[in-house]
Amino acid sequence: MPLTDIEIRKAAPSDKVRKLSDGGGLQLWVQPDGAKYWRLAYRFGGKQKLLALGVYPTVGLREARAERERAKGLLVDGRDPGQARKLEKAARAAASENTFCAVATELVEKKRREQKREATIDQLERLLALATPSIGARPIADITAAEILSVLRGVERRGTHVTTLRLRSVIGAVFRYAIATGRAENDPTGALKGALTTPTLKHRGAIVDPKAFGALLRAIDGYHGAPETCIALELLALTFVRPGELRAAEWAEIDLDAAVWVIPAGKMKMGREHRIPLAPRAVAILRELQVITGGGGKYLFPSIRSAARCMSENTLTAALRRLGYKPDQMTAHGFRSAASSMLNESGLWHADAIERQLAHVDKDAVRRAYARADFWEERIRMMNWWADRCDEMRRGGEVVHLKISGKSA
Template sequence: MPLTDTKLRTLAPQEKPYRMADGGGLFIQVAPTGSRLWRMAYRFDGRQKLLSFGAYPVVTLARARELRAEAKTLLAEGIDPSAHAKAEKAARAAVNEHTFAKIAAELIEKQRKEEKAETTIKKKEWLLEMATAAFGDRPITAITAAEILEPLRDVEAKGNYETAKRLRSTVGQVFRYAIATARAENDPTYGLRGALITPKVSHMAAVTDWKGFGDLVRAIWSYEGGSPSTRAALKLMALLYTRPGELRLALWEEFDLERSVWTIPAARTKMRREHQKPLPPLAVDILQALKKETGSNYRAFPSSIARDKPISENTLNQALRRMGFDKHEHTSHGFRASASSLLNESGRWNADAIEAELGHVGADEVRRAYQRSLYWDERVKMANWWTKAIRSQLSAKVRI
């Protein structure tokens, strides 16, 4: 017998849950707590299933019957009402929950858990702030290429072509993450690749001839400004030619001065792979002297302003400026180009050994392992030869 509103209002809870049917599979279930929930029993593909419609009296008897009729229509069309309801819920979530800003924040959090370099994450956060200001509250599935292009054009209008290119790439990472987590189906940034102005490639300024490099190292070893961290870091940049961030952020625990090896953790290398550097005797001497100055700190190169922070790349570049090398002549990152050019020019060393020492690796995993094992002895000899070459450039009056 069909239910009535009068009957529904008088349903009282019992010790165990019980049901009252309305017909056509629709029934109300009364819990011992007093809650009254609408359900519909049906069969699909030979399986018994249940569909939920909500609680009475929020969902009225009339509305429950409407929902039953809608479910019957779907069944007649060969559609599972439960699957249809889940799809509609997902669509609503895409509009209300899966916004660009939320997914971007989730991606950043994922990369932090993966221990990506904090400097890289900060750059991405800075770029994503531009995007979220424009369309952060929009459902990610509703964002079009035209919407993304607008903030890109704003950045371009200021002449920041490289930033615009990186912004497009970073926004694309968010969309690809959304696709991978089943919250989007396409990446609109793909179609914008040809829309942006191609930035002119500019290499880091570097001295790449022996005469100029000799002037540079003599200036570094004669430099009396800055903190002990800065002076030591500049000498070690010349000797070891690592990426500035790899050296600046180094911790004392990474250096094995007895074995003359520096192990740079994967989280701080560009390739996200642990990289070991042989330390020539002069580098060990510099580090031992520095340890007397900064050894009480876990950082090898702490800032003189904030001891819990490292020296900045700007500190190193400013020191170079004070020595008379402007930004078009040499930068802290330029030591890598100096070493690469001069080591290759010498003709003494296998090009792959030089690449291995620079921390450059190819795409083939087997070749990487082969490089590490085969070229270590050559890299040690190369580090000592490079140190000898630097010593020969220094004036006999300069104390090293």
């Protein structure tokens, strides 16, 4: 006769295991200590087998019968219920190990092994931190496009549309890595194209008119803030490196006697070492900076809060605002556009030499493979000419060009 809930509750233990049958192989084993276990006896492949279905009352009579019927269905399909249970358990264990957070961490470590720029890795980790609170603990194979959209909408509501698009791209990179390593079958972010607000691109403010640029240089000369900030702005004008490269510059990278600054590949946007010829004026203000800061620290421009960190990314921007320049007029990045524009307009320099000095990499892979020339000697002359040109624009007078290796610019 089938068991009843009352019968199960009242089933008393004895000195041996009591086996109460519900039919169809389903049994309740009452242990001598009073514990009650569900067991399913079945035959598969000509062998008698036993499957544990759980402990009563955590697994009730109704649930145990449902498991019995499920096992019968597997047997009809020619599958061993015990083996199916093991496979399901293994799949659950794998899913718990292959969470979005775990796969994302693996991807970050892979980027580190590939020696990607630390700034790139930092940005990757900052973006992933926006997603992990919501989906970090979820098995990556189970995450849906709707869940990802919910995460992205939360970021989008802050008004940071560019960040939202970057986050979608980063989440997609995690899924593609999961696919490549056999832990997911598709990238749900592909279904979200067009669902997010496309930001209106704003060009960085840059002064490219020589007279206006000269006025900017005179304003920098009259800056009443920290002298290190004034020097940083002038170095941006003279070297036209990316602001982040200047802020993170280290004394170990600079040889003042050889008048050269070598930025390691790990700090560069394109992942290639970049050499910068230093004009006499640049060397002079760097020596001045050594006197001001003591020159004993790691960074040229240490943070005011800690010498172990470099200058804040807002320092240069704030200085330009104090000088009266609005974001659409001039930015720290705008010194690159100014130099590029005026160097090209001069007609004195090879376009590839200018591009190399800007640390740009040609997007044409074939052309890039053949454009191996460093244009070093020309770049030395060009950077000296540019320093003189800056002095000319600052003074409003004529420039006296320096001679390099017997050649004038």
